Amino acid sequence: MVARRGRAVSERPSRPPWSEFKSALDAAGFRPSRRLGQNFLLDENVARAIVADAGVARGDQVLEVGPGLxxxxVHLAHAGVKLSCIEVDSRLASIAAEFLRPYPDAQVILGDALAGKHALGPELLAQVPAEGDWHMVANLPYSISGPILALIANHTNPPRSLSVLVQNEVAERLSANGGSAQFGPLSVAVQLAFQMRAxxxxxPGAFSPRPKVESRLVHGELRSPLLPQQARVEIRDLAAGMLQRRRQVLRRVLGDHVGDRETACTHLKQAGLDPGLRVGAVTLEGWEALARELNPVLGAPEPS
Structure with a gap:
C-alpha cells in the first residue's frame, strides 16, 4: 500500500516548522513504541546537517527507512531528491505523507523494511534499483539499525552512499578499525561493501521522546571495486562464526572448523595470518584473505 504522493508545484514550498510536526503527533494521540525504536528527530539544525553531510543532490534517488513523522x-524532499520512505506504522505513514504532499518526487510506502531477521522486506526491495546509483539517508529505528545495514550492505546493488543516524554504540561498531574491541560481525558485514566513518x-535532546543514549551519524561510501555478493556472504559468514570465540587463538578456532589444527595452521600461514593470533585481532583484510584461502574460487572484485 502506497500513501499519497506529493502534488506538482512550480517551486519548492517552504518547510513547515518543527512545532507543526509536534502538534501532528499530539493531535494523533500517538504513543511512540520503544519496541519499534520510535524516537522522532525534531531538531532543525540536525536535520539540515544530516542532509548536508549526506551530500545528496537534486535528482538523486534516496531511500529513507523509518521516516516517522x-x-x-521534508528536509530531504526540499533538497530536490527523488525520495522513497518506508514506514511500518500506518498512522505515521499518513502523517508523513501529509507533510510531503507539496513534493511531487516524494512518496511514503507502508511496509516493513525487514522480512524477519534475515531478509529485507518486499516493499523496501521494490524501491531499490537493480542497477544504477541510489543513496540511503535515515534516522534508523534503534531496533533494526544493525540488521538492516548488514542486509543493505549485502544487496546485489548496494547504495552508492549511506548516511544514517544510529545509537553511538552501533556507530562505533560500524566504523571500528579491524582488530579493535568494537570490530565484530556487524563491522565485517557492512565494511565489506562500504568505507565507513563516524x-x-x-x-538525546534532538529527539521526542528523548532516548536514554547518545546518537551519532555514520557515513559509508561504496567500495570500488566491490566484491561480488557471494564473496561478501562467505567472508561475512566465516567471520561471524569465528568471532563468537574472539578471545581464542586462530589455530584452535579454525581447527574446529576444518577438522584439525595442523590443517588450520597451513591455511592460516598461506593467508598471511599468525596461527597464534586471537580471533578478535583479525582485520577485514585478514578475513578476506582467509576466506580466499579456504575457497580459492571466490570471485574477484567487480569493476566500479
Missing amino acids: GFLS GRRVS
Whole structure:
C-alpha cells in the first residue's frame, strides 16, 4: 500500500516548522513504541546537517527507512531528491505523507523494511534499483539499525552512499578499525561493501521522546571495486562464526572448523595470518584473505 504522493508545484514550498510536526503527533494521540525504536528527530539544525553531510543532490534517488513523522523526509524532499520512505506504522505513514504532499518526487510506502531477521522486506526491495546509483539517508529505528545495514550492505546493488543516524554504540561498531574491541560481525558485514566513518554526535535532546543514549551519524561510501555478493556472504559468514570465540587463538578456532589444527595452521600461514593470533585481532583484510584461502574460487572484485 502506497500513501499519497506529493502534488506538482512550480517551486519548492517552504518547510513547515518543527512545532507543526509536534502538534501532528499530539493531535494523533500517538504513543511512540520503544519496541519499534520510535524516537522522532525534531531538531532543525540536525536535520539540515544530516542532509548536508549526506551530500545528496537534486535528482538523486534516496531511500529513507523509518521516516516517522516525516521531519527529516521534508528536509530531504526540499533538497530536490527523488525520495522513497518506508514506514511500518500506518498512522505515521499518513502523517508523513501529509507533510510531503507539496513534493511531487516524494512518496511514503507502508511496509516493513525487514522480512524477519534475515531478509529485507518486499516493499523496501521494490524501491531499490537493480542497477544504477541510489543513496540511503535515515534516522534508523534503534531496533533494526544493525540488521538492516548488514542486509543493505549485502544487496546485489548496494547504495552508492549511506548516511544514517544510529545509537553511538552501533556507530562505533560500524566504523571500528579491524582488530579493535568494537570490530565484530556487524563491522565485517557492512565494511565489506562500504568505507565507513563516524560523523557528528547528536544529543538525546534532538529527539521526542528523548532516548536514554547518545546518537551519532555514520557515513559509508561504496567500495570500488566491490566484491561480488557471494564473496561478501562467505567472508561475512566465516567471520561471524569465528568471532563468537574472539578471545581464542586462530589455530584452535579454525581447527574446529576444518577438522584439525595442523590443517588450520597451513591455511592460516598461506593467508598471511599468525596461527597464534586471537580471533578478535583479525582485520577485514585478514578475513578476506582467509576466506580466499579456504575457497580459492571466490570471485574477484567487480569493476566500479
